[in-house]
Amino acid sequence: MPNLAPAQRADTEKAKLEGKPMYPEGLFGLDWLRATILPVALFGIAFFTLYLRLDGVRVWRAIVLMVAIAIIALLGAKLFSLYTRGWDVRPLSQELRGGLRYPGAALAIVLLGPFLKRLILPKLPMTRFLDVLAITVCFSFALVRISCFLNGCCTGIQCDAGYCISFPKGSMAWYVQYQAGALADPSHDSHPVLPLNLLFMVGSFAVGLFLMWFDAKRSYNGQLALLYLFLHDGIKGLLEALREPYVAELQITSLSISAAGLAGLLLIAFIRRRRKDKGAGGP
Template sequence: MYPELLRIGPIVVSSYGLFLALAFLAGIYIAVRLAGRRGIDSDAVINISLVIMVSAIVGSRLLYVLTHLDEFRGRWLYTFLPLRPDGSIGLGGLILLGGVLGAVLVGSLYAWRKRLPYWPLADSIAPALAFGLFLGRIGCFLNGCCYGKTCNLPWGVKFPPESAATYIMGHQALHPTQLYSSGYALLIFALLIWLEQSKPHDGLLSGVFLMLYGVARFSVDFFRYYESQMFLFGRLDLNQLISIMLFCAGGLILYVRNRAQQ
C-alpha cells in the first residue's frame, strides 16, 4: 500500500487525502452537469457542494472521535486540529459513514434555508456522492485502512509489514473490504445514471441511493474488521445500525415521493 505519496517537511500528501480531493472534484463536476439538465444554477450547486464537503469531513471525524474517546483523552486538541502528535500535518482517523450522514443532514438544511429546489438538487447530488464514494474507497485501500477480516479466498490481500492491518491482524490475507465498497459504489453510480436517462420523478435517485448504499454498507461490514467498541448487539456494529437507518430513510423517500406523483 502507499499511505504517503509525498512528504515535504511536515506536510504529507497522503493517498487517502488525494483520492478524497479527487472524489470531491469529480462529485462537483457530476452534480453540476446533472443539475444543469434540471435548470438549476451551477453556482448554487457549487455552493452546496462546498458545504457538503466541509460537513462530510467534520461528520467523518466526529463519528471517529465519538467511537474512539479513549484515544483522545488528555489530548483533545488533536480532535479537529490537522496536526499529528509526531509533528506532521494531516487529519488521521475518519469514518466515511459519518461523512455521508453529515453531508445529507447539513446539505438538506442548507438547501432548505436557501430555498433551493430540494428534490431536483438532491437527485443531482446522489450520483455524485456514489462516484465520490467509489474514489474515496480506493484511497482507503492505498492507505491501508478500513481493512477486512481474515480471507482464505484467492483475492485476499496481504498488507505491508508496517501497516496497521498487519499490526492488528498479523501478516495474513485479509478481505479487501475497501475494494468491495468501492465496487458497490461504482455499481450504484452506474444504476443511478441509467435511471437518470429515463427522466425519473423527483426523489427517485435520492431514495434509491440511500437504500442501495445502506444495503452495500451493511453487507460489507460482515467482512470488515472493527474494534470491540464498534459492536452494539452481537455481530451488529454501529455502522450497520446507521446503514439500516439509511435504508429505511430511502424507502420512506420513495414511498412519499411516489404518493406525491399519483
Template sequence: MKEIFLEFDLFGSQIILRWFQVMAASGFLAALFLLKKRAKIYGQDPDKIETTLFYSMIGAIIGARALFVVRYWDENFANRPFSKIFAFQEGGLVFQGGLIGGLIIAYFICKRNKINFLTALDIAAPCIALAHAFGRIGCFLNGCCFGGRCSVDAIAVQYPKGSFPWTDHLKRGFIEPQAELSAAVHPAPLYSVFALVGVCLLLCYLSKKLAKPGMIFGLYFCVYSLWRIIVEFFRDDQDLTAGLSLAQYIAIGTFLLGCVIIVLCRRNRELDFPQLEKE
C-alpha cells in the first residue's frame, strides 16, 4: 500500500501521480459509462445528462474540499499558508461535502437544460455509489480514512512507515519511531467498497420497481446514510460529540432527508412515473 502510483520526470518537471487520483478518475469513467446507459433507459438525452455530471463533479470537488478544510482546519491548515487550502494534490476530500456541492450544481444545470431534477437524481444515484466505491479503493491504497485499531489478524492491515496511519500512531504512542509498520487497523475503506457496490446493484435492481421520480435517490440517501453511521464505528475519529462523529450526525440528517424524499415523492400525484425502457 503506497501513496504514489507513478512518479517520473517530464521536461525537467517531476510528475507525481497518486493512487487516489487514479481511482478518482477510474470512478468517474465507470460512473459515466453507467450514467449513459441509465439515461437511455429513462428516456433522457445522454449528452445532457453527461454535461450535468461534468459540472456536478466540479461542484462535488469544491464541496468535498470545503468540508474537509472546515473539519480539519486546526490539524492541517491553521498557521499554514493560505495556498494549502487549494493543494488538492495532497489529498483531503470529504464525500458528504462533495455530495452537497454536486447536488447544488446539478439542480441549476438541470433547470437550465429543462431536465426533471428528480429523474436526473434517480439516474445518477447508482452511479454516485459506484464512483464512491472506486474512491474508497483509492483511500485504502493512499492510507487516508484508515480504520481504528483491530485485533483480528485475519482482516487487520498495517501501513508502511511514513503513511498517514503510521504518522498518526507514532504521535499517539501506539508505535515506536523505529517501527516499520503502523499498528494493525480495520480496513475500513474496503468495508465501504463492498457496501457501495452492493448499494449500486440494489438501486439498479429497484429502478423499475420504485420508478416514481425521486424515490431511488431517496432510497440511496437512506441506505448509504445507514452504512455511514455503521462504518464510522470502525474508523478512528477522535473528535466525537456524545459518542458520535460529525460524519455520523450528517448521516443521521441525510437518512431522515431520504425518508422525507421517499414519502413526499410517493404521495405527490403530480409526479408521473417515467416509462422505463428495457435494457
C-alpha cells in the first residue's frame, strides 16, 4: 500500500484484521494450539490408562474410552465457544486455530462421559471412573494452557507490575488491544498484561496434585470427582474476573459447576453422617 497515507494504511490494515484473530505460528507452521493438542491428548490417554491399570482395567478399553472422551471434550469446547460468540461461525481455517472454551469441554465430559463409560468399560465402577478422569483432566488442561501462553490468548487485564507480560504482534492479547485502538504503533508488541493463562495452568496443576495425594485418603469413590468440580472450577471461576476481554458466560458457568460440586460433597457428607448416627443408635 505505498500510495496510502499512514492513517489510511492503518484503517485498511484494521479492516483486514476485523473479526479475524491471528495466532503466532508454532511447530511446522501450525499455531501452538494445533501443534500441542495431539501431544496433550496422548499424555491424557497414557496417564488415564496407566492409572486405571492399578484397578485391573484392560489397557485397550481404557485407550478407546479416553479417545472418545477427548473427541467429545473438543466438540463441547468448540460449541461453547460459538455460544459465547453468539454463534458467529468463522471460516474453518480460523475455527481450527482456536476458539475452545473449557466449560464446554467440562459439560460435555460430565454429560456424555458416563454414557461412554457404560458402553466401553461397563465393569469399571462409574464413581471410580470419574475420580481418575478428574485427575487426568487437571493435568491435561494444565498442559493445554502452555499453548494459551504461547498464543497469547486467555490473558488478563493490562498491568505494569514485574510479572506482567507483553505478547508479540499476531497474538490474541495484541489483537484485542489493536481492535480497541490501544496500540499507538501496530508493529509493536502488546502492552503488558496479566498472564492469566499461567495462573489457570498453576491452578489446574495444583488441583491435580492435591487429588492424587488425596486419592489414598478418599472416603468413597466419586469424592475426587466432586472435589475436582468444586476446587478446579471454583479457582477458574474466580480467575475469570481478571480475563480481558471479560466473558460473563465463562465465569458464571465455572462458578455454577463449582457450586454443584460443593453441593454434592455436602449432601453426601450429610447422608453418610445420618447413616453413621443411625448405626450408632441401633441395638
